Structures are given as structure tokens and as C-alpha cells.
Amino acid sequence: xxxxxxxxFCFHLVSFLNCVFILLKYIFLIFTGKKMAYQKVNADQRxxxxxxxxxxxxxxxxxxxxxxxxxxxLEESGFDQFQLDxxxxxxxxxxxxxxxxxxxxxxxTSPKGRFQRLQEESDYITHYTRSAPKSNxxxxxxxxxxxxxxxxxxxxxxxxxxxxxxxxxxxxPSSGTVDPQLxxxxxxxxxxEDIKKSFRNLVQLxxxxxxxxxxxxxxxxxxxxxLEDVQFVNYSVLLNLPDPSPSTVTLSSSGQCxxxxxxxxxxxxxxxxxxxxxxxxxxxxxxxxLKAEVIDVSYGMADDLKRIRKIKNVTNQIALLKLGKxxxxxxLSLLEKAGFGGxxxxxxPCDLPKTVNPSHDTFMVSLNPGGDPxxxxxxxxxGSFRQSRSNxxxxxxxxxxxxxxxxxxxxxxxxxxxxxxxxxxxxNNEVRVVSMQVQTVKKLKTVTNVVGYVMGLTSxxxxxxxxxHHHTAHSYNGQEWASSTAIITAFIRALMSKVKRGWRPxxxxxxxxxxxxxxxxxxxxxxxxxxxxxxxKNVVAYISIHSPLRGNSSLHPVASPxxxxxxxxxxxxxxxRRAQCPETNISSIQIQGDADYFINxxxxxIVQFAYEDIKALEGPSFLSEAxxxxxxxxxxxxxxxxxxxxxxxxxxxxVILQIANEPVLPFNAIDxxxxxxxxxxxxxxxxxxxxxxxxxLRESAELFQSDEMRPANDPKERASNRIRxxxxxxxxxxKSFLVxxxxxxxxxxxxxxxxxxxxxxxxxxxxxxxxxxxxSNETLQEALSEVLNSINSAQVYFKAGLDVFRSVLDGKN
Numbered sequence: 001x002x003x004x005x006x007x008x009f010c011f012h013l014v015s016f017l018n019c020v021f022i023l024l025k026y027i028f029l030i031f032t033g034k035k036m037a038y039q040k041v042n043a044d045q046r047x048x049x050x051x052x053x054x055x056x057x058x059x060x061x062x063x064x065x066x067x068x069x070x071x072x073x074l075e076e077s078g079f080d081q082f083q084l085d086x087x088x089x090x091x092x093x094x095x096x097x098x099x100x101x102x103x104x105x106x107x108x109t110s111p112k113g114r115f116q117r118l119q120e121e122s123d124y125i126t127h128y129t130r131s132a133p134k135s136n137x138x139x140x141x142x143x144x145x146x147x148x149x150x151x152x153x154x155x156x157x158x159x160x161x162x163x164x165x166x167x168x169x170x171x172x173p174s175s176g177t178v179d180p181q182l183x184x185x186x187x188x189x190x191x192x193e194d195i196k197k198s199f200r201n202l203v204q205l206x207x208x209x210x211x212x213x214x215x216x217x218x219x220x221x222x223x224x225x226x227l228e229d230v231q232f233v234n235y236s237v238l239l240n241l242p243d244p245s246p247s248t249v250t251l252s253s254s255g256q257c258x259x260x261x262x263x264x265x266x267x268x269x270x271x272x273x274x275x276x277x278x279x280x281x282x283x284x285x286x287x288x289x290l291k292a293e294v295i296d297v298s299y300g301m302a303d304d305l306k307r308i309r310k311i312k313n314v315t316n317q318i319a320l321l322k323l324g325k326x327x328x329x330x331x332l333s334l335l336e337k338a339g340f341g342g343x344x345x346x347x348x349p350c351d352l353p354k355t356v357n358p359s360h361d362t363f364m365v366s367l368n369p370g371g372d373p374x375x376x377x378x379x380x381x382x383g384s385f386r387q388s389r390s391n392x393x394x395x396x397x398x399x400x401x402x403x404x405x406x407x408x409x410x411x412x413x414x415x416x417x418x419x420x421x422x423x424x425x426x427x428n429n430e431v432r433v434v435s436m437q438v439q440t441v442k443k444l445k446t447v448t449n450v451v452g453y454v455m456g457l458t459s460x461x462x463x464x465x466x467x468x469h470h471h472t473a474h475s476y477n478g479q480e481w482a483s484s485t486a487i488i489t490a491f492i493r494a495l496m497s498k499v500k501r502g503w504r505p506x507x508x509x510x511x512x513x514x515x516x517x518x519x520x521x522x523x524x525x526x527x528x529x530x531x532x533x534x535x536x537k538n539v540v541a542y543i544s545i546h547s548p549l550r551g552n553s554s555l556h557p558v559a560s561p562x563x564x565x566x567x568x569x570x571x572x573x574x575x576x577r578r579a580q581c582p583e584t585n586i587s588s589i590q591i592q593g594d595a596d597y598f599i600n601x602x603x604x605x606i607v608q609f610a611y612e613d614i615k616a617l618e619g620p621s622f623l624s625e626a627x628x629x630x631x632x633x634x635x636x637x638x639x640x641x642x643x644x645x646x647x648x649x650x651x652x653x654x655v656i657l658q659i660a661n662e663p664v665l666p667f668n669a670i671d672x673x674x675x676x677x678x679x680x681x682x683x684x685x686x687x688x689x690x691x692x693x694x695x696x697l698r699e700s701a702e703l704f705q706s707d708e709m710r711p712a713n714d715p716k717e718r719a720s721n722r723i724r725x726x727x728x729x730x731x732x733x734x735k736s737f738l739v740x741x742x743x744x745x746x747x748x749x750x751x752x753x754x755x756x757x758x759x760x761x762x763x764x765x766x767x768x769x770x771x772x773x774x775x776s777n778e779t780l781q782e783a784l785s786e787v788l789n790s791i792n793s794a795q796v797y798f799k800a801g802l803d804v805f806r807s808v809l810d811g812k813n
Contacts, residue, residue: 183657187650189494192642198486203479211472215448218513222452226496230452235380235526237372237447239519240284243439247398252433261362262403280362282397283519290342290396291435296320296426300331302769305338316341323347324620327745342396342436346405350421353615363399363626367392368520370596379530396438408432447516449523456508463538464660465510467594468545469517479635480547487545491653505660514594524594535602540731541659544608546593548648551613552638557586560605561675561751562667570654588752592624600748603735607655609648621755663723664712667730670705673698679761686784693791700798708805729801736794739786761787
């Protein structure tokens with residue numbers, strides 16, 4: 001119907017122009033008396049290809065009546081008396097001779113209307129005699145009538161045009177123009193109450209041992225919201241699962257047997273907390289029984305190990321290890337290299353806020369750096385070779401609760417009467433011998449990813465990936481995944497309501513709900529390895545929605561250096577809408593979750609918003625590697641109104657929309673150069689070459705920013721043929737900072753720090769610590785070379801980009 005109204009408008013507009021044409025002819029004849037001949041065009045004859053909407057009888061009748069009325073007006077005005085002065089019939093350019101009679105003139109198919117001016121020829125002389133006008137008053141009245149009719153028709157056409165404009169959505173908005181109110185129009189439909197309902201519906205499904213039920217629920221919901229081509233992407237992977245019989249720790253001195261949560265080994269205890277007992281384990285640990293002395297290694301830092309090895313033989317002993325300060329995989333690699341045989345892993349209560357009491361809490365950790373361990377570096381598709389790797393370390397690793405540690409060291413209380421916290425420590429002069437039994441089983445299981453997308457309008461081959469995760473069977477019953485899934489679903493609902501009205505983003509937005517996250521981000525790694533060639537070229541950014549609510553006191557955004565400025569702008573805008581908004585620190589630090597593959601293997605810029613507990617941020621880093629059994633009630637206690645969920649949804653959504661829809665990607669090249677220089681500040685040895693290279697990188701980045709990005713962001717100076725070239729350079733900026741190899745647990749992308757307390761390149765920090773006791777410093781030299789090559793690669797990359805733009809410009813000139 002909208003197309004029909006548009007054609008009606010065009011038809012009436014043509015009719016109006018036709019009337020104006022006749023009117024001008026009429027006025028011209030009155031004042032000049034020039035001789036002209038006209039021929040009528042039969043209304044029934046139409047040009048080929050005429051629209052069916054113009055064949056409407058009512059339209060024809062209206063148009064014909066109007067034209068014939070105007071024709072009569074001409075006749076009444078004295079233009080009906082045409083006479084031929086010559087008796088001979090003249091040739092009009094056709095093969096046959098006809099009499100020039102108005103009734104016998106053949107119709108002409110002219111787009112100008114029912115009247116067509118005859119072409120004057122040298123051998124055809126036409127005269128007409130015009131009778132005198134009846135009166136000037138009569139001519140004026142006829143002229144006024146025609147003018148009124150034409151004006152009425154024009155106004156009618158305007159009304160039709162207005163109706164068509166307001167009721168027909170435009171499917172092709174102009175590229176390069178962004179309505180500043182567009183994002184707010186989409187985001188205002190996101191409501192906390194809708195997120196709460198979605199969250200509560202999801203937590204009812206986690207009890208199933210088959211995660212396909214949750215995956216099907218997510219797919220059904222996303223499809224009903226209008227997301228395109230929502231599908232399952234399945235991979236058969238090797239999972240390391242707890243044995244039906246829980247692991248145990250037995251004191252040799254007393255023979256007492258304990259479960260990981262500190263409860264005695266009895267049937268009653270197992271019945272009370274069977275799930276917690278089963279899932280308190282380290283996935284991909286070695287399994288077996290080890291009886292040995294327990295040696296307290298504190299946090300397992302290099303200094304701790306050096307001190308202990310001076311006074312004790314650690315070979316095949318059991319390390320009592322605190323979680324935190326450094327990546328767990330790195331600390332385990334140091335213990336394994338030192339010769340330890342087993343590890344009892346725990347969280348010291350003094351490292352947690354006072355409001356948290358984890359004394360009897362058990363937790364799960366994964367020793368998998370990422371992906372399916374049986375297919376390292378390549379996807380687990382049918383036909384892939386599977387390596388025989390049931391465990392990823394020779395160590396027997398068992399997470400235990402703080403209450404069990406207190407029993408091992410005979411220290412019943414961690415906090416004193418004055419509420420000062422006393423860290424758990426095993427005295428050096430005391431010997432504790434225990435027998436630890438670790439029981440796990442390996443199984444091939446199917447991990448399911450749910451993937452859907454909204455196709456981009458102008459750059460459909462450029463992807464913004466938005467990732468959450470869902471519960472995977474055989475892992476801890478944490479409810480962070482329900483918050484994550486509810487948030488991404490709320491944004492999809494808001495986005496698709498706009499898409500259904502005809503709008504689309506410029507770039508494609510891909511929504512992913514990953515499976516197997518608890519076992520080492522298996523779903524995202526396998527998908528990334530499966531589509532690596534496509535993703536390396538086409539992914540623009542990754543927006544992580546992983547565990548969005550770990551506290552309720554402080555918003556804690558994490559962003560790549562190139563995206564920090566955008567996150568600051570969005571956070572500041574969010575603060576203007578809230579009564580209280582504490583200062584937010586935006587950093588580039590290592591995070592948990594499925595963003596890992598995109599950061600470390602693709603070099604993709606990322607953004608993540610999450611709420612944290614301020615006290616937790618003040619404690620040691622990497623405590624989030626422990627997966628606790630957080631109940632749904634706990635999340636609702638932290639955010640009973642779900643306003644924090646709504647805030648994270650809107651902040652993440654606004655970043656997604658801006659990256660997906662801005663003509664020029666909102667990435668900042670100078671911020672990368674500044675981050676590099678900041679990482680080299682301070683008293684650091686052997687960095688003079690790095691500082692010189694970092695200075696050249698900043699110069700190139702500043703030239704790139706001023707010569708290319710500034711004009712591109714100004715619509716008046718923007719050249720459309722250069723925008724794509726510019727965006728291609730911007731999206732690949734961070735790839736230069738991927739080093740070939742990093743210590744276990746460290747990011748390969750060296751732009752990310754270990755934590756907020758460290759402002760230096762993490763691989764250099766590790767190398768300096770590693771080379772202290774050694775006479776040679778090959779490890780340090782290798783790390784310095786890696787950083788130097790990365791900085792040089794980035795500098796050459798920016799310079800090459802400038803050279804390409806200048807070459808294109810010179811070629812045009």
C-alpha cells in the first residue's frame with residue numbers, strides 16, 4: 001500500500017505540472033498571439049511499462065475530467081477556431097498523407113500529457129485565426145479558475161507526499177550520518193524488571209545435567225525476538241570431570257579424613273552437600289594418591305620459593321598454596337619446575353572483604369589455558385586428530401576451604417578479637433604430613449554455543465561480537481551466567497524492536513552465548529579456532545558480558561587502550577543521569593572469561609563492564625579464578641531492583657551501537673602509544689632502546705591521528721573512499737602487540753597488565769623476577785626483544801598506513 005500511495009502522489013504531481021504547462025501556454029498565447037498547433041492525446045493510450053496503480057478507473061476519470069475541463073476553457077477563450085489557409089494536405093513526416101483535422105489527428109504518447117506541440121517543418125505552414133476574446137474580465141475569470149484548480153491539486157499532492165513520508169520507513173538510511181538520539185531511543189526500552197524476569201526464568205533451568213536444555217531456551221528466546229539465523233554450533237571436546245566419589249585429605253598424625261570443605265568423611269556430610277563436594281576440584285589436574293609433607297609456600301611467588309628451597313627439600317612434597325597475586329597457571333608451573341608433587345589450594349580469608357565468610361566454601365578451578373586440550377590450536381571438528389592428554393600438569397591439585405586449612409595448621413580462628421585479620425600460616429618448625437586423594441574422570445562431551453546476528457547495512461563483513469556464557473553441565477552451579485544471559489537478551493530485545501521498524505546498524509553485530517566456559521573457555525576457543533581466518537580479517541571489537549555482578553559498590557570497566565576514551569565518555573554520560581557516581585578507574589588488565597581468545601589470539605579490542613566490591617578490588621588479584629557456588633538469592637541480594645543490571649546493559653549497549661554504527665571506528669591511536677610509554681616509566685633496567693622506539697611510535701600515531709582521523713571524523717572533510725581504508729587500519733592496531741609466547745597464565749597481548757597495581761609490561765615484570773637469582777639473563781633479554789619488536793611493528797604499521805593514504809592522494813592529484 002505504501003508504494004501505491006507513493007505512485008499516486010507522483011501521478012498527481014505530473015498532472016499538476018501538466019496544468020501549469022497548459023496555463024503558461026495559454027498566457028503566452030494571450031500576450032503574444034504566436035501561432036501554435038496542438039494535438040490531443042487519447043487517454044486510453046498509455047506508454048509501455050505504465051504502472052498498474054495508474055490504471056485505476058477513478059484516477060483516469062478524475063484526470064480526464066480535469067483535462068477536458070481545461071480544454072473547454074481554452075475553447076471558450078477563443079482557441080477552438082483553427083483554420084487551414086492552404087487547401088492542400090501537408091506531410092507531417094509520416095509515409096502517408098492525412099488531412100489536418102483536429103478530430104483525425106492521431107494520438108501521441110507523450111509523457112507531458114494530453115497535448116503535444118507539433119514540430120514545425122518548412123513545407124508545412126499552419127495558420128489559425130483567433131476570434132477576439134469575449135472580454136478581458138472573462139479571460140481573467142478563466143485564468144483564475146485554472147489557477148485555483150492547479151493550486152488545489154498541488155496541495156492535495158503535498159498531503160499524499162506527507163502521508164507517504166511519515167508512514168513508510170526508510171530501509172536505506174544515508175551512510176555517514178548518525179542521529180544522536182538514535183542510541184537513546186533504542187536503550188530507553190531496556191527495563192530492570194524485564195531483566196529480572198529473564199534472570200529468574202533462566203535460573204530454573206540450571207539444575208539439568210544436560211546443558212542443551214538451557215541452550216535451546218536461549219535459542220528459542222533469541223529467535224522469537226527476531227535475531228537472524230540463530231543456530232547451535234557444537235563441538236565434541238574432552239572434559240575433566242569429578243569422580244562420583246569426592247576427593248579427600250587425611251591427616252597422618254590423627255588419621256582424620258576430611259572432605260575439601262573441611263567436613264569429616266561421613267555419609268551424613270556427603271548427603272548434606274553432595275554437589276559442593278563433587279565439584280570442589282581442579283579440572284585437568286593429575287589424579288591419584290600422594291602422601292607427603294605439607295610445605296607452606298604462601299602465594300607461590302618466586303621469592304617465596306627461593307626462601308623455602310634454601311631450608312627444605314621440596315621434591316615430591318605437597319605445597320600449601322594461596323590463590324591470588326599471580327595467575328594460577330604460572331604459579332603451578334613454578335611449583336612443578338621446583339619438583340613439588342601436589343598442591344592444596346585455598347583462599348585466605350584475610351584477602352576477602354570482612355562481609356564475606358568463605359571458611360566452609362569450596363570452589364572449582366580449571367588448569368586449562370583455553371580450548372579443547374585434546375586438539376590444542378585447532379578446532380574439535382569431525383576428523384580432527386585427538387592427542388591423549390587427560391591432565392595438563394603432573395601436579396595433584398585439590399582446592400580446599402579455609403576451615404580445612406585451619407585444621408591442618410591447628411589455627412581455629414583467622415580473625416582476632418580486635419577484628420584484625422591474621423593470615424593463615426603453617427609454622428616453619430612444624431611438620432604436617434597428609435595423604436591427598438584426587439579423583440577425576442575424563443569424558444568426551446558436546447559443548448554448545450548459541451550464535452545469532454543482525455546483518456549490517458553498509459559493512460556487513462565487519463563484525464562486532466557480543467559474548468555471554470551459559471551454564472555447562474558438570475560444573476559449579478554459579479549463577480553469574482544467568483545475569484550474563486539476561487543482560488545480553490535484554491539488549492537484543494531493545495535492538496530488534498528498532499530493526500523491525502526498518503533500521504539497521506552499519507556493521508554486523510554477532511551475539512554469542514558460549515558453552516564450556518568453566519572448563520577453560522572451551523566454547524569460545526573452539527569457535528574462534530574454527531573460524532579463525534574469517535575472524536582475523538573481519539572482527540572489529542569484542543564486548544564481554546562475563547560475570548557482570550561481582551559486587552554492588554563500584555563500576556569496574558575494563559577496556560583495550562584504543563577504546564578507553566570511548567568508555568570514559570559513556571561512563572561520564574551515565575553519571576549525569578545518576579545522583580551518585582563515584583570516580584571510575586578504567587584500565588587494561590587481564591580478565592576472566594571468553595574474551596581471552598579474542599584478546600590473545602586475534603588482537604581484537606575489547607570492552608567489559610562489571611560491578612565489583614571496592615574492598616575486593618583492594619585485595620590480591622586473580623581471586624576471580626576460583627568459581628564459587630553463588631546462589632541466585634545472592635545475586636538478588638546484591639541487586640534486588642536489578643538497576644545495576646540495567647546500567648550494565650545500557651552502557652554495554654551504547655558502546656556496541658557506537659562501534660557498529662559510527663562511520664569512523666571510535667578507536668584512539670594515540671592512547672596506544674601513550675600506554676606503551678607509561679609501561680616503560682620508572683627505574684627499569686635495559687629500557688633505553690624501548691623508550692626511543694616508543695617515542696617514534698607516538699610521533700607516528702600523532703601524525704596518523706591528525707592527518708587521517710581528524711579529517712575523517714569531520715563530515716565536511718570526510719572522503720567516503722578513504723573511510724574503509726582508515727577503519728581497516730584502526731581495527732588491526734593491537735595485533736602488533738601479540739607476542740609469540742608468554743609465561744603460563746600471562747596474556748600474549750602485552751598491552752594488558754596483570755592487575756591495576758602493575759603499570760608495566762607483564763612479561764618484563766616476570767622476566768626481571770626470574771633473572772634475579774641467575775647469573776645470566778637470557779629470559780630478560782628475550783622478553784626485552786619481544787617488547788621491542790612489538791613496538792617497532794606498531795610504529796611501522798602506522799607509518800605504512802600514512803604512506804598508503806599519501807600514495808592514494810598523490811595518485812588522484
